[in-house]
Amino acid sequence: MSEVLKIENVRKYFGKFAAVDDISFSLKEGGIYLLVGPNGCGKTTLVNCISGIYNPEEGNVYYRDADITGEAMYKISRRGLVRTFQIASPFLSLTTLENMLVAVPKNAGENIFLSLFKPSWMDSEVSAVKQASELLGVLGLKHVWNMPANTLSGGELKLLEIGRALMCGAETILLDEPVGSIDPKLCHQIFSHVLRLRDELGLTFLVIEHRLEVAAQYADHVFAMDRGKLLTEGTAEEVFEDPRVITSYLGE
Numbered sequence: 001m002s003e004v005l006k007i008e009n010v011r012k013y014f015g016k017f018a019a020v021d022d023i024s025f026s027l028k029e030g031g032i033y034l035l036v037g038p039n040g041c042g043k044t045t046l047v048n049c050i051s052g053i054y055n056p057e058e059g060n061v062y063y064r065d066a067d068i069t070g071e072a073m074y075k076i077s078r079r080g081l082v083r084t085f086q087i088a089s090p091f092l093s094l095t096t097l098e099n100m101l102v103a104v105p106k107n108a109g110e111n112i113f114l115s116l117f118k119p120s121w122m123d124s125e126v127s128a129v130k131q132a133s134e135l136l137g138v139l140g141l142k143h144v145w146n147m148p149a150n151t152l153s154g155g156e157l158k159l160l161e162i163g164r165a166l167m168c169g170a171e172t173i174l175l176d177e178p179v180g181s182i183d184p185k186l187c188h189q190i191f192s193h194v195l196r197l198r199d200e201l202g203l204t205f206l207v208i209e210h211r212l213e214v215a216a217q218y219a220d221h222v223f224a225m226d227r228g229k230l231l232t233e234g235t236a237e238e239v240f241e242d243p244r245v246i247t248s249y250l251g252e
């Protein structure tokens with residue numbers, strides 16, 4: 001499997017504090033990677049350095065051999081490296097399908113949305129609707145296609161976020177899980193779809209997940225961070241049996 005993403009010696013400071021402190025790792029195509037570590041250890045900051053929200057002060061980020069360090073987020077997502085986002089409140093009143101369509105880049109989505117009210121659809125609009133409905137099928141969201149997003153469950157919303165990333169042409173997805181918002185059953189549901197997307201579409205995932213006992217079953221490889229640094233990496237078993245990881249979670 002070829003390497004899709006590589007980060008080398010990445011450092012991100014807030015003032016004098018290094019939230020991400022000299023991190024290097026790489027992801028292979030089609031892998032499901034887990035990023036774990038205690039609250040405040042720098043996971044989200046690292047993902048933000050990869051996706052273009054932050055420009056790291058030091059180090060480099062490579063995607064498919066291109067140096068994308070400091071590149072604008074919209075350019076990075078056009079390359080196929082996409083971070084999912086919680087659906088902003090104005091979009092929650094739109095339906096599942098409409099949320100998929102407005103995610104299409106270059107404002108085409110907006111046109112598609114407006115065109116829902118027009119008598120005839122252009123070919124590009126028809127193909128976007130077709131693609132959206134196929135993806136909703138893969139994500140198990142077809143039954144809620146016409147429901148406003150604010151009526152979906154927490155797990156369904158997460159899957160819709162992934163769907164929106166896929167409408168942007170995502171090949172590598174960075175998924176940041178908010179703390180404690182999802183119960184274990186939904187977590188299983190989300191990961192089983194992540195697995196299916198990897199198997200059917202060959203996607204690569206880097207997932208920040210707090211439900212270790214659930215997520216570990218699905219991960220090919222785990223990175224454990226502590227205080228801005230990469231503590232260790234390996235299989236879920238190797239990482240979670242590492243005394244340093246246990247200490248960093250439970251405290252000394």
Ligand SMILES: Nc1ncnc2c1ncn2[C@@H]1O[C@H](COP(=O)(O)OP(=O)(O)OP(=O)(O)O)[C@@H](O)[C@H]1O
Pocket residue numbers: 014019037038039040041042043044045046179
């Ligand atoms: N914009 C910011 N300005 C200043 N400090 C920040 C900023 N964002 C994050 N930090 C600090 O950087 C550190 C890492 O934060 P980050 O959000 O990356 O942690 P995390 O591992 O994602 O935590 P959690 O598991 O709680 O989501 C924390 O100490 C946090 O307070």
Ligand SMILES: [Mg+2]
Pocket residue numbers: 043044045176
């Ligand atoms: Mg975080």
